Amino acid sequence: MKNLQMVDLVSQYEKIQEEIDGAVLDVIRSSAYINGPEVKEFQKELEEYMGVKHVIPCANGTDALQVAMMALGLQPGDEVITATFTYVATAEVIALLKLTPVLVDVDENTFGIDPEQVKAAITPKTKAIVPVHLFGQCADMDAVMKIAKEHNLYIIEDTAQAIGAEYTLADGTTAKAGTIGDIGTTSFFPSKNLGCYGDGGAIFTNNDELAAKLRKMANHGQSKRYYHDEIGVNSRLDSIQAAILRKKLPHLDTYNANRRKAAEYYNAAFANNPKLKVPVVAKNSTHVFHQYTLQLDGVDREKLIDHLNDKGIPAMIYYPVALHMQEAYKDDRYGKGHFPVTEKLVDNVISLPMHSELDEEQLEYITSHVLEYINQN
Numbered sequence: 490m491k492n493l494q495m496v497d498l499v500s501q502y503e504k505i506q507e508e509i510d511g512a513v514l515d516v517i518r519s520s521a522y523i524n525g526p527e528v529k530e531f532q533k534e535l536e537e538y539m540g541v542k543h544v545i546p547c548a549n550g551t552d553a554l555q556v557a558m559m560a561l562g563l564q565p566g567d568e569v570i571t572a573t574f575t576y577v578a579t580a581e582v583i584a585l586l587k588l589t590p591v592l593v594d595v596d597e598n599t600f601g602i603d604p605e606q607v608k609a610a611i612t613p614k615t616k617a618i619v620p621v622h623l624f625g626q627c628a629d630m631d632a633v634m635k636i637a638k639e640h641n642l643y644i645i646e647d648t649a650q651a652i653g654a655e656y657t658l659a660d661g662t663t664a665k666a667g668t669i670g671d672i673g674t675t676s677f678f679p680s681k682n683l684g685c686y687g688d689g690g691a692i693f694t695n696n697d698e699l700a701a702k703l704r705k706m707a708n709h710g711q712s713k714r715y716y717h718d719e720i721g722v723n724s725r726l727d728s729i730q731a732a733i734l735r736k737k738l739p740h741l742d743t744y745n746a747n748r749r750k751a752a753e754y755y756n757a758a759f760a761n762n763p764k765l766k767v768p769v770v771a772k773n774s775t776h777v778f779h780q781y782t783l784q785l786d787g788v789d790r791e792k793l794i795d796h797l798n799d800k801g802i803p804a805m806i807y808y809p810v811a812l813h814m815q816e817a818y819k820d821d822r823y824g825k826g827h828f829p830v831t832e833k834l835v836d837n838v839i840s841l842p843m844h845s846e847l848d849e850e851q852l853e854y855i856t857s858h859v860l861e862y863i864n865q866n
């Protein structure tokens with residue numbers, strides 16, 4: 490059996506090695522390292538895949554969020570609502586821009602932002618909502634869109650973990666995660682569902698005016714070279730990464746299908762076990778399983794992880810500390826007990842290996858050792 494890893498990037502690479510190697514060498518030989526043709530071609534191909542009018546490539550998923558907030562013209566003191574159960578980047582850029590992060594709890598089944606709490610958190614200073622499509626499926630976008638419309642708020646979808654997921658809106662139309670709100674953002678960090686071999690990110694919008702603003706903000710605030718109308722940042726996807734992504738994008742749906750298959754294997758093995766709650770798939774969203782995350786009930790999580798590690802099986806906790814309990818984001822507005830769902834999740838979630846290359850032998854090995862521990866303790 491191949492060694493088990495949370496994410497097996499080498500096995501995935503080996504299957505398309507010749508194509509990738511050739512594409513990287515072509516960029517090196519062309520010397521078009523920055524904003525070369527590969528970046529423009531990738532942009533077009535991703536626009537087509539996403540079914541979105543504009544893709545703005547950038548340096549990483551965190552920058553994508555920052556550039557999005559800058560392009561919307563949010564001002565210090567403006568409040569931005571996001572979930573407390575997420576990766577730090579979502580709240581980090583809000584705070585960095587001197588906006589006020591307003592954290593809310595998540596749904597205990599889908600891990601998406603809780604629309605009722607979003608509603609309750611709105612004040613006259615609220616300007617935007619950042620739903621995070623956590624672990625690979627969409628937050629309740631119908632509800633979030635409705636709230637945003639009623640209160641005239643922007644929506645930035647953090648799609649770093651859900652590229653390729655599809656959402657069926659209340660009117661029956663489907664859209665890719667990240668193309669529903671005003672702006673969507675994503676990351677091509679190597680372990681994401683569409684990963685490059687370094688850092689990368691992208692921003693999505695269907696709004697022409699916003700697209701121009703996003704491009705300008707990601708390019709030193711200039712719309713014309715050496716003429717800077719606004720303070721921007723330097724955030725680019727480099728050509729080598731774009732060339733790699735062009736080779737990987739045609740495989741994304743297969744990669745996501747493989748993840749889904751692995752999740753189905755896990756689900757079948759863990760079904761009806763009272764100590765294990767398998768991931769709940771939201772009714773309006775497909776799931777691309779960036780993570781396969783179980784909720785444990787009455788299981789010593791640390792001991793389970795030790796047991797698995799002893800057998801050569803990695804397991805991770807995403808995320809062990811909620812944002813409102815992080816040293817840097819602590820706030821008098823929310824102490825311990827304020828967000829009961831998240832506080833339960835940080836103590837009971839566990840994520841098992843999940844990637845496009847898992848085979849049945851590996852899945853059988855992982856599930857049997859999880860069940861061995863669960864059934865004996």
Ligand SMILES: *Cc1c(COP(=O)(O)O)cnc(C)c1O
Pocket residue numbers: 549550551552575576578579621647649650675676677678688689690
């Ligand atoms: C990975 C991730 C990011 C940040 O992406 P980087 O490319 O690492 O900057 C932002 N939000 C979420 C939810 C993520 O998972």
